[in-house]
Amino acid sequence: MTVMAEVGTKQYRQELTVDLKQLGRVRRIVSAHVRSWGWAPMVDVAVMCVTELLSNVSKHADSNECVLLLQSSASGVRIVVSDDSPALPVVREPDWSSENGRGMFLLAATADAWGAAPTGNGKDVWVEFRAEEVAV
Numbered sequence: 001m002t003v004m005a006e007v008g009t010k011q012y013r014q015e016l017t018v019d020l021k022q023l024g025r026v027r028r029i030v031s032a033h034v035r036s037w038g039w040a041p042m043v044d045v046a047v048m049c050v051t052e053l054l055s056n057v058s059k060h061a062d063s064n065e066c067v068l069l070l071q072s073s074a075s076g077v078r079i080v081v082s083d084d085s086p087a088l089p090v091v092r093e094p095d096w097s098s099e100n101g102r103g104m105f106l107l108a109a110t111a112d113a114w115g116a117a118p119t120g121n122g123k124d125v126w127v128e129f130r131a132e133e134v135a136v
Contacts, residue, residue: 010037010072018057018064027051030070030079037072042129045110046070046077049127052103053081056125061085076112076130084122 012033016026027047034046050068057066061083069080091104108114111127 012068012070014068016066016068018054018066020055020058023051023054026054026068033070034072034077037077039072039077039129039131042077045129046079049107049111050079050081052107053079053125053127055103056089057081057083057085060087060089061122075132076128078126078128080124080126082119082122082124086118086122088116088118088123089125 012029014026014029027050030047030050031043034040034043039046054066054068058064062085063083066081066083069078069082071078071080089104091108093105107127112130113128114126116123116125
């Protein structure tokens with residue numbers, strides 16, 4: 001597992017209650033931070049992944065309470081969503097005719113790296129986007 005904890009790492013942390021009707025506000029926050037850190041080519045993928053991670057909290061966690069952590073370093077962007085459910089996400093081959101069930105598949109295909117780790121009271125699910133792999 002690659003952990004981005006380099007000197008000079010910038011970060012944004014927010015405790016939130018996921019409300020799917022209010023995801024636009026969170027997407028704007030993510031977009032503004034990623035862009036202000038100089039990672040404009042990563043904005044769209046970062047926003048898509050945050051949307052998926054927060055949607056999964058709403059659908060699969062024991063509550064809608066979670067923590068969103070954005071980190072920027074010299075090598076890219078890392079996003080972590082922490083919730084109180086011990087159930088780790090699973091990537092499945094999606095049923096393309098279904099209205100849902102494609103999110104983790106798309107996240108895994110989009111991010112340069114991703115993973116999930118149990119914590120004492122739930123889990124962290126993270127994605128990373130690295131500078132050398134971003135198509136400008």
